[in-house]
Amino acid sequence: MTKKDLRHMSRRELVDIVYEMTEQETKPEDLEPEEVAAERERLAYRQKLRRVLGSTVSALVVVAAMAVLLSTIFLPVIQVSGDSMEPAMHDGDILLLMKKKDFEYGELCCVAWQNKLLLKRVIALPGDSVEIDEDGTVSVNGDVLDEPYVTNKSLGECSIDFPYTVPDNSLFVMGDTAGS
DSSP: OOHHHHHTSOHHHHHHHHHHHHHHTOOGGGOOHHHHHHHHHHHHHHHHHHHHHHHHHHHHHHHHHHHHHHHHHTSOEEEOOSSTTTTTSOTTOEEEOOOOSOOOTTOEEEEEETTEEEEEEEEEOTTOEEEEOTTOOEEETTEEOOOTTOSSOOOOSOOOOSSEEOOTTOOEEEOSSTTO
C-alpha cells in the first residue's frame, strides 16, 4: 500500500482498515493494492447505501407528514360514534369530510362541542326562526320541515325557548334521532 492509496481514503476507511489489520494481525506491507481497492469499494458501497436509505426514509417521512397535514386541514376523516344520525349514518361508519363555509338546509355538518366532533344536520340558517312543538315537529320560518330521515319525533331535553331566531354567523343543527 502506498501513501497515494492512503491519501484518497476517508478517515472512516482508514480506521476500518487499521481495525481489520489489528484483528487479523496483518501488517500494512502484507496488503495488496487489489485488497485495498476492494475494501475501498466495499466501504464506498456501504456509504452510498446508507445515503440512499437515509434519503428514502426522509422522503417517506415528508410525504407522510404532508398527507396527514392535508387530510387534517382540507379533508378530515372521522368515524361516526353513536346513533344520533341514524338511519342516515350508523355507529362505526367512516366519513371523509370537505371543509366549507356556506351550508344549505338539510346538509350534514361536523360541529366541535366540548372537545368532541358531533355530526348533525343543518336545520336553519342565520336569521331563521325555529319552532319545535311538544311532539317534535320542527318548523322553520313557519313551514313544517319534511324530515323523511327522522323515524321517531320528540322534543327531548331542550333548554332553548321557542320560537328561536338563529343568530348571525350561526347554524341551527339537530341529529336525526329523536332527542339528539
